[in-house]
Amino acid sequence: MTLAVLIVAAGKGTRAGGGLAKQWRPLAGRRVIDWTIEAFQRAGCGTIMVVRDPDNEHAIEALAPYPELLLADGGPSRSESVRNGLIALQEIGVERVLIHDAARPCVCPQVIQQVLDALDDTPAAAPGLAVTDALWTGADGHVTGTQDRSALFAAQTPQGFHFDAILAAHMRHDGTAADDVEVARQAGLAVRITPGDVNNIKITRPEDFSRAEHILRSTMDNIPDIRLGNGYDVHRFGPGDHVMLCGVQVPHERGLQGHSDADVGMHAVTDALYGAMAEGDIGHHFPPSDPQWKGAASDIFLRHAVELARSKGFTINNVDCTLVCEYPKVGPHAEAMRARMAEIMGMDMGRLSIKATTSERLGFTGRKEGIAALATATLVRA
Numbered sequence: 001m002t003l004a005v006l007i008v009a010a011g012k013g014t015r016a017g018g019g020l021a022k023q024w025r026p027l028a029g030r031r032v033i034d035w036t037i038e039a040f041q042r043a044g045c046g047t048i049m050v051v052r053d054p055d056n057e058h059a060i061e062a063l064a065p066y067p068e069l070l071l072a073d074g075g076p077s078r079s080e081s082v083r084n085g086l087i088a089l090q091e092i093g094v095e096r097v098l099i100h101d102a103a104r105p106c107v108c109p110q111v112i113q114q115v116l117d118a119l120d121d122t123p124a125a126a127p128g129l130a131v132t133d134a135l136w137t138g139a140d141g142h143v144t145g146t147q148d149r150s151a152l153f154a155a156q157t158p159q160g161f162h163f164d165a166i167l168a169a170h171m172r173h174d175g176t177a178a179d180d181v182e183v184a185r186q187a188g189l190a191v192r193i194t195p196g197d198v199n200n201i202k203i204t205r206p207e208d209f210s211r212a213e214h215i216l217r218s219t220m221d222n223i224p225d226i227r228l229g230n231g232y233d234v235h236r237f238g239p240g241d242h243v244m245l246c247g248v249q250v251p252h253e254r255g256l257q258g259h260s261d262a263d264v265g266m267h268a269v270t271d272a273l274y275g276a277m278a279e280g281d282i283g284h285h286f287p288p289s290d291p292q293w294k295g296a297a298s299d300i301f302l303r304h305a306v307e308l309a310r311s312k313g314f315t316i317n318n319v320d321c322t323l324v325c326e327y328p329k330v331g332p333h334a335e336a337m338r339a340r341m342a343e344i345m346g347m348d349m350g351r352l353s354i355k356a357t358t359s360e361r362l363g364f365t366g367r368k369e370g371i372a373a374l375a376t377a378t379l380v381r382a
């Protein structure tokens with residue numbers, strides 16, 4: 001099913017005040033429109049069209065960061081803006097459409113998905129929140145009666161429709177409807193109510209900005225904690241007949257000197273893990289002044305960093321290591337190195353890269369005085 005999202009952003013935001021229309025104003029470090037667009041991009045909704053005010057220069061420049069969006073010109077009312085967008089979408093052969101207010105930046109993936117799911121067996125669906133407060137009628141500052149709320153819902157967006165049905169409904173409508181459900185119902189379409197969300201507020205008045213900011217910031221806390229670390233190490237050549245590189249013994253006419261087994265690649269990876277956690281480096285955890293680490297196999301250090309990451313709740317997402325040397329040739333051993341490192345770290349080989357380069361005979365590595373290694377690691381905590 002070809003799906004498009006129509007975000008209406010051509011309003012003037014009069015009730016919200018503040019000069020610039022609300023959808024272009026800052027919110028939680030970005031702009032209202034950015035949060036709204038991203039909510040649908042993250043839900044994987046495909047084509048997104050934004051309807052904006054063609055007479056507002058700011059509105060035109062404001063969408064420059066999104067070259068992938070389709071654009072349409074708004075009209076004097078919300079309903080007319082939607083109709084213009086639907087007409088423009090007609091050209092790209094859409095089967096379903098979600099129509100959403102730019103002014104609802106806190107929409108969550110569940111609300112979007114439940115509308116989409118409902119469209120599998122109904123031509124129209126929209127999120128609604130059952131009214132929970134008692135309702136009064138009033139006049140002259142006094143309550144004049146109470147209203148039965150058992151069948152009342154507060155309407156939200158995105159409102160979803162089979163495209164041809166809502167386009168036909170809008171073409172027949174006089175353009176005065178508050179929302180697209182009203183247009184659909186007037187055309188005789190059945191509209192299913194899907195679960196709304198108290199956080200899916202529409203920024204309407206000035207105080208709604210701080211409510212929306214609070215909602216977005218509390219949702220941001222659920223974004224995974226992603227850490228990036230880098231590591232760099234160097235060991236000089238000395239007497240010997242092999243070098244240890246990423247846990248593999250590679251025959252060579254010289255050895256690498258160091259307090260431990262001088263596995264320069266494993267040290268760089270270990271430091272990248274410590275770095276991602278802001279936990280210092282190998283020297284901090286295993287001081288070279290401590291004789292117990294003399295000649296130690298470097299997997300002790302790597303295992304310690306991996307365990308520390310796990311104890312802090314991190315998963316190692318991926319590791320990339322580059323060895324810099326003229327000799328020995330790393331290529332023939334790279335797969336064995338990946339396998340060994342993956343085994344020590346308990347991770348999938350597909351997330352672990354080991355590669356090598358020369359330094360074009362420049363510098364200490366070029367003069368074959370030693371080997372350098374660089375590593376990057378990402379850790380993720382849900």
Ligand SMILES: Nc1ccn([C@@H]2O[C@H](COP(=O)(O)OP(=O)(O)OP(=O)(O)O)[C@@H](O)[C@H]2O)c(=O)n1
Nearest residue numbers: 008009010011012013014015076077081102103
């Ligand atoms: N002519 C219009 C009017 C409204 N909208 C959009 O419809 C959504 C919901 O409308 P509302 O909250 O009423 O926005 P405004 O019309 O901008 O607000 P106000 O009535 O306070 O001016 C908003 O994203 C708004 O940009 C639109 O695209 N075209």
Ligand SMILES: C[C@](O)(CO)[C@H](O)COP(=O)(O)O
Nearest residue numbers: 101155156157178179202204
């Ligand atoms: C479409 C809507 O968001 C549903 O709640 C609403 O109707 C928009 O406009 P309003 O002018 O604030 O009623």
